[in-house]
Amino acid sequence: MEFIAAVVPPSGIEGESIWFAFHEGQLLMFQDEQGSLIPQLARFSDLGISHRKPHYLGTLAGQHCFAVTIEPGSDLPDQFYLQDLRKLAVEVDPALFMLAGRARQILEWDDTHRYCSRCGTPTQAHAYDRAKLCPTCGFTQYPRIAPCIIVLVTRGYEVLLARSAQFPPGMFSTLAGFVEPGETLEMAVHREVEEEVGIKITNLRYLASQPWPFPHSLMIGYHADYASGEIRVDGVEIEQADWWPVNSLPKTPPRGSISRFLIDQYLDQFALNR
């Protein structure tokens, strides 16, 4: 399904649009005999839910898409419910999941940039860009995207997986961290690995990236080879880290996450079935 992004909706939209409606980070879904769906209707206001001004997202396979924030205290019509976005990946088409993440990021930005961060004046929507303008001082605010590196460190038949205290019990993942001002992505990977587990790495290879809308990260994924040092966890961000043989891994993040993708890509060369 091809998605074409746009900011300004064309005039005279007809037919049903797809509505990505969020309340406190949760997506509005519709349940019928066929399963769970993202609502499709001509006008969101037909649902009788109080909401803010919608944001146009563009078209998915020719169908118009909008993001909209549901106001607190709204009663949902029968068969509608709110869904945690992290659990949506397994229920809908990947293109819809990606768009739901895009919608959530735009709405979060909309909500947190209602005033100019320089002078405090209420902002106004830009005429044709995804941006907010200050009518007093002219400052422009764009959606925030926070680059975050994520890396699978490997040592031949072993991979380095770590866990933080916030993870579900027993789950281990790849190392990750935010890029700091002035850093290249490569510098961030080397720094994060050394800070979190105390080892040196080499031979960085970029594999893939993934928007992660909680609330506005862009995960940039690498493989790296172990170079030197012994694992020494920082005890703050990381509570445990170990080398795991590829045929005996602990519980890892679910399919659809870039962490799992990085792990599975490495395992492919060993012809292991997971």
Ligand SMILES: [Zn+2]
């Ligand atoms: Zn201003």
